[in-house]
Amino acid sequence: MSLEVIILAAGQGTRMKSQLPKVLHPLAGKPMVGHVLDTAAALKPAHMHLVVGHGSDQLRGYLAGRKDADAINIVEQTEQLGTGHAVDQAMPQVDPNSTVLVLYGDVPLTTLATLQQLVSLADAQRLGLLTVTLEDPTGYGRIVRDHDHQVVAIVEHKDASEAELAIAEINTGILALPAAWLKQWLPALSADNAQGEYYLTDIIAMAAAARHTIDAVQPGAEQEVQGVNNRLQLAALERWYQQQQAEHWMTEGVTLMDPARVDFRGDIHIGQDVTLDVNVILEGRVRIGDGVEIGANCVIRDSEIAPGTVIKSHSLLDGASVAEGCDVGPFARLRPGTELARGAKVGNFVETKKAKVGEGSKINHLSYVGDADLGREVNVGAGTITCNYDGVNKHKTEIDDGAFIGSNTSLVAPVRVGKGATTAAGSTITKAVADGALGVARGRQVSLAQWQRPKKQQ
Numbered sequence: 006m007s008l009e010v011i012i013l014a015a016g017q018g019t020r021m022k023s024q025l026p027k028v029l030h031p032l033a034g035k036p037m038v039g040h041v042l043d044t045a046a047a048l049k050p051a052h053m054h055l056v057v058g059h060g061s062d063q064l065r066g067y068l069a070g071r072k073d074a075d076a077i078n079i080v081e082q083t084e085q086l087g088t089g090h091a092v093d094q095a096m097p098q099v100d101p102n103s104t105v106l107v108l109y110g111d112v113p114l115t116t117l118a119t120l121q122q123l124v125s126l127a128d129a130q131r132l133g134l135l136t137v138t139l140e141d142p143t144g145y146g147r148i149v150r151d152h153d154h155q156v157v158a159i160v161e162h163k164d165a166s167e168a169e170l171a172i173a174e175i176n177t178g179i180l181a182l183p184a185a186w187l188k189q190w191l192p193a194l195s196a197d198n199a200q201g202e203y204y205l206t207d208i209i210a211m212a213a214a215a216r217h218t219i220d221a222v223q224p225g226a227e228q229e230v231q232g233v234n235n236r237l238q239l240a241a242l243e244r245w246y247q248q249q250q251a252e253h254w255m256t257e258g259v260t261l262m263d264p265a266r267v268d269f270r271g272d273i274h275i276g277q278d279v280t281l282d283v284n285v286i287l288e289g290r291v292r293i294g295d296g297v298e299i300g301a302n303c304v305i306r307d308s309e310i311a312p313g314t315v316i317k318s319h320s321l322l323d324g325a326s327v328a329e330g331c332d333v334g335p336f337a338r339l340r341p342g343t344e345l346a347r348g349a350k351v352g353n354f355v356e357t358k359k360a361k362v363g364e365g366s367k368i369n370h371l372s373y374v375g376d377a378d379l380g381r382e383v384n385v386g387a388g389t390i391t392c393n394y395d396g397v398n399k400h401k402t403e404i405d406d407g408a409f410i411g412s413n414t415s416l417v418a419p420v421r422v423g424k425g426a427t428t429a430a431g432s433t434i435t436k437a438v439a440d441g442a443l444g445v446a447r448g449r450q451v452s453l454a455q456w457q458r459p460k461k462q463q
């Protein structure tokens with residue numbers, strides 16, 4: 006049977022106290038609903054339907070930016086009349102011969118394995134329910150079972166009897182069932198209950214009455230089915246996720262100086278014998294090779310770092326590619342388009358942007374190198390600036406192999422410094438310096454002998 010996924014995300018999320026729709030609040034740098042969509046997509050469903058209501062414009066904006074935007078069917082639920090009503094909004098576009106998996110946009114961390122197991126319980130004649138047993142089940146729908154331990158109903162907290170309130174097994178809201186049942190029973194739901202809502206959960210009693218099989222499965226961890234209603238719960242779930250990531254990477258051979266003080270946000274891969282010191286943040290698409298060391302307080306975003314490179318503390322890499330054996334930081338800022346070849350060095354208070362730095366070249370202190378192409382074994386002195394911007398256009402600086410840029414050189418681009426050429430310290434270089442030449446462009450020094458300093462006036 007084909008699979009269709011319906012994700013409910015129309016609720017307001019009042020307790021977030023936010024202009025941003027709840028499901029767009031990020032967890033590990035990605036909107037909660039993004040986690041749900043990504044996991045759902047991994048099940049390779051025939052279709053994904055997202056039920057939106059509150060904040061739907063912002064949600065549409067986010068979805069439009071996703072690579073799989075075309076694969077997501079957006080369903081508008083203008084009035085939030087309950088979970089049963091929400092699912093019903095999507096039904097006209099659901100294949101009656103499919104299995105439907107219902108997910109919530111504010112339950113971000115359910116694993117693929119759990120969902121696969123749940124979906125495997127459902128077929129044309131069977132319903133799969135994801136339940137969990139909680140120490141404190143307050144507020145949740147309770148799973149009611151008969152003497153044979155068969156699920157017969159879900160009773161919402163507000164509608165439950167004393168005896169039912171004592172049940173610790175609760176409904177996570179996530180379930181898989183034949184689309185045909187939904188088509189048949191959703192129109193028959195009544196809102197005659199404590200909340201005046203159309204409860205999706207009432208389907209369970211209908212399925213039980215029709216003597217259909219209802220199987221329940223529990224997730225590996227409670228947090229997998231934890232919904233987020235406020236920022237405290239979001240923070241708690243973020244911490245749990247980060248702990249999982251930290252444990253995973255330590256198991257894979259990464260040393261974390263403090264597993265509680267490192268953050269993984271994105272599509273990350275780390276080789277063996279990598280050391281991450283405290284407060285390192287890895288964001289976006291990050292690839293870190295074997296043996297890399299990253300010092301305290303570094304942010305590495307959308308970057309690749311090849312084996313054996315050392316990134317010293319307080320460095321920010323964004324869209325950078327760093328080859329083997331490089332030495333970066335402390336306090337370096339590598340901006341998008343920075344490419345360091347093998348053994349290059351970028352030291353403290355150096356900013357680079359769209360800069361290719363050849364093998365063994367060094368920019369050790371206090372420089373800005375942008376729109377630049379540096380050959381091999383170039384030495385860039387302290388305080389060197391590429392003046393790449395004339396206020397309108399950006400221009401390129403080329404520095405050939407073995408050149409030596411004296412300290413405090415301004416390189417007014419477009420400009421080229423030839424192979425093995427030198428610029429004198431303090432020069433403002435506006436014209437090409439030929440291979441092997443010395444470029445001097447500064448006022449000559451004058452020394453006045455026996456110079457009398459001014460005296461204080463009476």
Ligand code: UD1
Binds near residue numbers: 056084177206
């Ligand atoms: C629901 C379940 C309850 C379960 C709990 C788990 C029902 C009737 N109850 O209760 O058994 O224990 O989830 O968290 O299903 N939504 C819409 N449109 C609506 C109503 C809700 O899109 O009209 C979305 C919400 O945005 C949310 C999800 O559905 O993501 C759940 O809705 P919520 O109101 O939080 O359900 P609960 O009352 O918590």
Ligand code: CA
Binds near residue numbers: 232
């Ligand atoms: Ca809820």
